[in-house]
Amino acid sequence: MSQTAQLMDGTSLARRIVEQAADRAAEISRRTGTSPCLATVLVGEDPASVTYVRMKRSRCAKAGIRSRHIALPATATTAELVDTLTDLSADPDVHGILLQHPCGPGIDERAAFEAIAPEKDVDGVTMRSFAAMGFGLPGFVSCTPGGIMRLLREYDVQLPGRHAVVVGRSPILGKPVGMLLLAADATVTYCHSRTADLSSIVREADVVVAAVGRPRLIRGADIKPGAVVIDAGYNPGNIGDVDFDTAVTRAGLITPVPGGVGPMTIAVLLAQTVDAAAHQLGAGHWALSSPTVGASSRR
Ligand code: NAP
Numbered sequence: 001m002s003q004t005a006q007l008m009d010g011t012s013l014a015r016r017i018v019e020q021a022a023d024r025a026a027e028i029s030r031r032t033g034t035s036p037c038l039a040t041v042l043v044g045e046d047p048a049s050v051t052y053v054r055m056k057r058s059r060c061a062k063a064g065i066r067s068r069h070i071a072l073p074a075t076a077t078t079a080e081l082v083d084t085l086t087d088l089s090a091d092p093d094v095h096g097i098l099l100q101h102p103c104g105p106g107i108d109e110r111a112a113f114e115a116i117a118p119e120k121d122v123d124g125v126t127m128r129s130f131a132a133m134g135f136g137l138p139g140f141v142s143c144t145p146g147g148i149m150r151l152l153r154e155y156d157v158q159l160p161g162r163h164a165v166v167v168g169r170s171p172i173l174g175k176p177v178g179m180l181l182l183a184a185d186a187t188v189t190y191c192h193s194r195t196a197d198l199s200s201i202v203r204e205a206d207v208v209v210a211a212v213g214r215p216r217l218i219r220g221a222d223i224k225p226g227a228v229v230i231d232a233g234y235n236p237g238n239i240g241d242v243d244f245d246t247a248v249t250r251a252g253l254i255t256p257v258p259g260g261v262g263p264m265t266i267a268v269l270l271a272q273t274v275d276a277a278a279h280q281l282g283a284g285h286w287a288l289s290s291p292t293v294g295a296s297s298r299r
Contacts, residue, residue: 008255014264041081055266068094082112085099095280123143134179148209161187162207165204178209208242214233215239218247220245227250
């Protein structure tokens with residue numbers, strides 16, 4: 001019988017993170033009389049985006065985090081969106097801001113993200129948050145990369161000196177997760193659509209992070225025996241970017257799809273919203289849940 005990797009259970013870790021966030025939200029509310037509040041902003045009515053925002057708001061409600069929803073029409077301009085985000089940034093009753101993206105054609109997303117005050121950037125999308133991730137400084141992380149780092153920590157994966165290969169370089173996932181791995185002293189290689197001979201690079205990896213959006217792109221034959229395999233991909237039909245059935249026979253640790261990285265994203269969003277509220281209401285330290293805390297500030 002072939003060897004089987006240990007599964008990294010994102011569902012139960014995410015549940016614990018949300019429970020801790022709920023406890024902290026209740027404590028903040030008891031101490032200050034104000035409960036944490038996340039503002040969600042949606043442009044247009046894309047069905048997937050509507051569902052994602054509804055899920056996030058419902059998870060907030062269960063954790064004792066208030067949410068305030070602003071729905072802008074698909075015809076909204078960048079200037080209108082920037083005005084909305086600037087107002088929320090200045091509103092003392094809002095502690096975190098989530099701009100659901102993609103925002104649709106005609107919107108300058110970078111201009112919109114930069115209208116979010118860094119201390120309310122609980123989705124980790126501003127240039128300042130990105131820089132903090134790059135320097136290994138405390139700050140709000142992109143939620144999926146933050147969730148991946150929490151999973152690695154939970155399973156006691158030792159990163160210093162290990163070769164981590166990140167497949168994908170998007171600004172919300174591939175690039176920041178590579179930066180967080182680097183801050184944790186891994187030796188990081190990025191791969192992307194122009195990488196020559198992806199297989200041979202993945203074969204060298206002690207840790208593989210697949211963040212592509214191509215079903216079963218990474219085959220088990222390319223996994224080094226005993227490697228840690230993190231599959232952030234989510235393709236139609238609950239299929240990851242890793243061919244799970246063949247990879248599970250070679251990896252040491254592997255995330256399932258679903259139930260691995262997916263649940264961690266909302267958990268980190270909630271934890272960072274509570275951190276933001278604690279900081280703004282003077283009820284604790286900022287970014288207590290940051291996976292970069294403890295990394296050297298020089299990196
Ligand atoms: P994205 O913006 O489309 O980026 C995809 C990346 O993959 C790009 O850097 C692209 O390279 C690279 N790529 C494409 N084809 C490739 C190939 N054949 N070989 C190597 N690299 C290739 O996607 P994303 O937003 O980062 O999302 C990636 C996946 O993660 C998707 O399945 C998405 O659904 C999932 N995701 C999950 C969560 C979650 O909460 N679990 C959150 C976000 C995303 P170039 O840069 O050269 O184009």
